[in-house]
Amino acid sequence: MTETTGPPWITGAEIFRRVGFRAAARAIDEALAGGLDPARDFDRGILDLDHGQLLLMPAQAARFAGVKVATVAPGNPALGRERIQGVYLLLDAATLGPVAILDGAALTTLRTPAVSAAAANHLAPAGIDRMVVFGSGPQAWGHIEAMRGIREIGQVTIVARNLGRAEDLAAQVRESGQAAGVGTAAHVGDAQLIVCATTARTPLFDGTLVPDDSCTVAVGSHEPDARELPSALIARAQVVVEDAAVALREGGDVIIPIEEGVVAAGSLVPFRSIVTGRIPVDRGRPRVFTSSGMSWEDLVVATAVFQAR
The missing domain is CATH 3.40.50.720 (NAD(P)-binding Rossmann-like Domain)
Incomplete structure (x- = not known):
């Protein structure tokens, strides 16, 4: 039987080690200058839950697609936990196969x-x-x-x-x-x-x-x-x-x-x-x-x- 391995997990620390704020800002600017049109983005799904919200954020581009699943829990800081949590699944656009899973909270802390x-x-x-x-x-x-x-x-x-x-x-x-x-x-x-x-x-x-x-x-x-x-x-x-x-x-x-x-x-x-x-x-x-x-x-x-x- 052939063993298969899943997509790599990229931690928050690794995200910031690879790409800092300046490089991420440059990537945003270059994407818009290169023809990316935000008006063609998928709508974000916001679902109200008993203790906060569940956000579903899908997107696609020429080489990659992806979706962030994030939660916003207003009561978490009082419990010593993060208010925003989540993961990001990055996919190959041609095959739709997963290529990486990223810490969604760290990604948000970087991209915003x-x-x-x-x-x-x-x-x-x-x-x-x-x-x-x-x-x-x-x-x-x-x-x-x-x-x-x-x-x-x-x-x-x-x-x-x-x-x-x-x-x-x-x-x-x-x-x-x-x-x-x-x-x-x-x-x-x-x-x-x-x-x-x-x-x-x-x-x-x-x-x-x-x-x-x-x-x-x-x-x-x-x-x-x-x-x-x-x-x-x-x-x-x-x-x-x-x-x-x-x-x-x-x-x-x-x-x-x-x-x-x-x-x-x-x-x-x-x-x-x-x-x-x-x-x-x-x-x-x-x-x-x-x-x-x-x-x-x-x-x-x-x-x-x-x-x-």
């Missing part, structure tokens, strides 16, 4: 900041004196590392509900050689780069304070009735989204302001149009990139990880 950094590389000012980060979890840390890959940053200011966790993250950032401290939402008033990576369901700051020459990234919400960004900022900003249809279905950051009448759905700019130069970046007002996560992003980064072996 990578997408944000790819967008901010187009939208953010060249000089970043202050970066304000809302949140203190893995995504907050990942976004700091990813943004440091595209810009030199003078000061990182952490804003979080849990002051102890904010202090811990600031200390971790300082240990890496980056100036960092804890602040308040008012610090957005002199920030050139703002990142929102929280579980908040209502706006985190006063949108009138945000400077015109700035970039704000929001990644915490994938529900139509939850948002991190205030309508006052959306009304002023050039708003860039992964895909307009997805944003209008899942993105409370834009759905709620549209319902309020402060912005038109037709004004949303697909990220692909920025990357390809079809729509120019408007440097005369704030730029916002709001993301709820799409399946093609996981496939792009999972492919980069697999090919880097």
